[in-house]
Amino acid sequence: MIEDILTVFWRDWIVLKRRLTKFILSRTVAPILYLVAFGFGLGKNISVDNGTYIDFLVPGILALNSMNISFNSITPVHAERVYHKSLEEYILAPISSTSFVTGKISAAILRSMISSSMILILAFLFGAKLNLSIVFIGVLILNSIIFAGLGFIAAMTIKTYEEMSQVNTYILLPMSFLCGTFFKTTTLPEGIRFFIEILPLTHTSYLLRGLANNFEVSLMSLIVLIIYAAAIFFLSIKSFDRQLK
Amino acid sequence: MIEIKNLTKKFENKIAVDNISFKINRGEIFGLLGKNGAGKTTTIRMLTLQTKSSSGEIFYNRNSVINNEIEVKKLIGVVPQHINFDQDLNVYENMELHAKLHHLKKSERQQRISELLEYVELGDVSNENVRKLSGGMKRRLLIIRALIHRPKILFLDEPTVALDPQVRRKIWELIKNLKLQGVTIILTTHYIEEAENLCDRVAFLNHGKLIAIDTPKNFCTKFEKNSLEEVFIELTGDKI
Ligand SMILES: Nc1ncnc2c1ncn2[C@@H]1O[C@H](COP(=O)(O)OP(=O)(O)OP(=O)(O)O)[C@@H](O)[C@H]1O
Ligand SMILES: [Mg+2]
Numbered sequence: 308m309i310e311d312i313l314t315v316f317w318r319d320w321i322v323l324k325r326r327l328t329k330f331i332l333s334r335t336v337a338p339i340l341y342l343v344a345f346g347f348g349l350g351k352n353i354s355v356d357n358g359t360y361i362d363f364l365v366p367g368i369l370a371l372n373s374m375n376i377s378f379n380s381i382t383p384v385h386a387e388r389v390y391h392k393s394l395e396e397y398i399l400a401p402i403s404s405t406s407f408v409t410g411k412i413s414a415a416i417l418r419s420m421i422s423s424s425m426i427l428i429l430a431f432l433f434g435a436k437l438n439l440s441i442v443f444i445g446v447l448i449l450n451s452i453i454f455a456g457l458g459f460i461a462a463m464t465i466k467t468y469e470e471m472s473q474v475n476t477y478i479l480l481p482m483s484f485l486c487g488t489f490f491k492t493t494t495l496p497e498g499i500r501f502f503i504e505i506l507p508l509t510h511t512s513y514l515l516r517g518l519a520n521n522f523e524v525s526l527m528s529l530i531v532l533i534i535y536a537a538a539i540f541f542l543s544i545k546s547f548d549r550q551l552k
Numbered sequence: 553m554i555e556i557k558n559l560t561k562k563f564e565n566k567i568a569v570d571n572i573s574f575k576i577n578r579g580e581i582f583g584l585l586g587k588n589g590a591g592k593t594t595t596i597r598m599l600t601l602q603t604k605s606s607s608g609e610i611f612y613n614r615n616s617v618i619n620n621e622i623e624v625k626k627l628i629g630v631v632p633q634h635i636n637f638d639q640d641l642n643v644y645e646n647m648e649l650h651a652k653l654h655h656l657k658k659s660e661r662q663q664r665i666s667e668l669l670e671y672v673e674l675g676d677v678s679n680e681n682v683r684k685l686s687g688g689m690k691r692r693l694l695i696i697r698a699l700i701h702r703p704k705i706l707f708l709d710e711p712t713v714a715l716d717p718q719v720r721r722k723i724w725e726l727i728k729n730l731k732l733q734g735v736t737i738i739l740t741t742h743y744i745e746e747a748e749n750l751c752d753r754v755a756f757l758n759h760g761k762l763i764a765i766d767t768p769k770n771f772c773t774k775f776e777k778n779s780l781e782e783v784f785i786e787l788t789g790d791k792i
Contacts, residue, residue, distance in 0.1 A: 318638070321641070322640045393637060395602065395632065400654065401655075402622075
């Protein structure tokens with residue numbers, strides 16, 4: 308079991324290692340733009356909850372970035388399934404679906420953590436004051452599991468490449484902006500707000516922000532994230548099993 | 553060794569394999585023959601647990617494959633009809649991935665992979681990305697990859713397609729050697745001569761149905777033909 312998870316992870320690791328510099332550089336562009344545009348440009352004279360806007364903003368950027376990286380780290384599995392058919396190697400191998408899914412998600416977590424570290428380094432250079440803790444890292448990992456899992460399920464169920472990229476445009480992009488990443492969800496109109504506050508990314512933003520700024524945070528949000536992560540992990544395994552139909 | 557009972561595969565509006573039953577004996581080379589679309593690949597995909605049957609049963613050593621998937625997967629090696637390499641890995645890494653997925657220890661892994669790469673003369677390209685290989689090189693790699701974990705049962709779906717005559721002969725020699733080592737081999741091919749030379753028994757599929765099964769020799773005698781190819785044409789109809 309562990310051995311199989313490591314094998315699946317190993318494959319993603321050697322692919323990542325080969326492109327590590329490119330990966331880091333390309334995944335740093337968007338966060339830098341967010342930091343400059345919203346943190347410096349727009350946010351200079353804004354203060355939220357008596358703190359600077361950048362301290363408010365960075366946890367939001369971490370949340371949305373971790374979502375995007377985790378999701379998009381795993382979507383190449385779609386091409387492996389539909390075009391290259393290389394997923395067959397895993398289907399034919401004497402390994403469990405759980406091992407495969409765990410290996411894939413772990414590799415996505417690694418990518419997302421590398422990228423998160425880059426943002427944190429930049430944020431500190433930009434003068435952010437944030438409090439990092441084990442729970443903070445735990446929340447980032449939970450967020451990665453949730454969106455890597457969603458990416459996996461999408462890769463296992465969606466038929467064409469076009470539809471795959473539509474998930475980015477119609478689901479991830481709106482969430483990037485609305486889920487408490489750039490502003491508090493309390494400012495949203497009631498109806499939308501209720502819907503947005505159910506979404507996992509809202510809880511991640513809220514928790515990361517609270518933890519980083521030493522506010523009190525509700526345990527409920529953490530429980531919500533754990534439930535999301537467990538359910539999505541389970542559904543990921545099911546979606547892989549369904550390949551055999 | 554392998555027993556199939558009333559195996560059927562339906563796609564949305566098409567019956568690809570229609571209620572077939574037969575046995576494959578331990579250590580034999582068994583050929584599945586039939587025209588394009590006859591259901592050969594679909595049969596192999598069901599036998600190798602890559603797709604579920606719509607109905608019917610499959611037994612390996614008298615055990616149903618249901619709830620026995622991992623054990624069956626350890627027994628079998630599969631050479632698919634299409635190329636299915638990991639495009640982000642090089643030749644060696646593709647082999648290594650397979651070896652790791654089948655739990656070969658590091659020292660054995662390295663030795664086995666180099667030995668197989670040398671055997672089909674791919675040692676020199678082991679660090680090349682698989683995209684850079686020629687069609688025939690990819691085929692060779694596909695075949696040896698399936699052998700890494702020394703499967704007891706080997707499925708070959710058109711293994712010699714796109715190979716030059718020398719390499720094709722080499723693959724025949726390889727298949728015969730595997731048989732000597734006790735490996736059970738199930739293969740499909742459109743080169744009927746190849747089946748005639750290699751196979752102990754062949755089965756003819758037509759429109760998903762099993763129409764006949766026997767040794768190549770018996771087929772020729774029964775149909776009073778000089779070659780299995782003539783039997784094939786008679787059995788499956790000469791119209792496309
Ligand atoms: N995934 C699928 N969905 C729908 N129909 C399919 C699918 N796979 C195969 N078929 C159909 O099932 C039938 C049998 O196909 P199969 O690939 O088993 O034939 P084959 O004997 O291997 O042919 P070939 O010699 O061309 O490889 C064909 O009519 C094919 O169109
Ligand atoms: Mg076929």
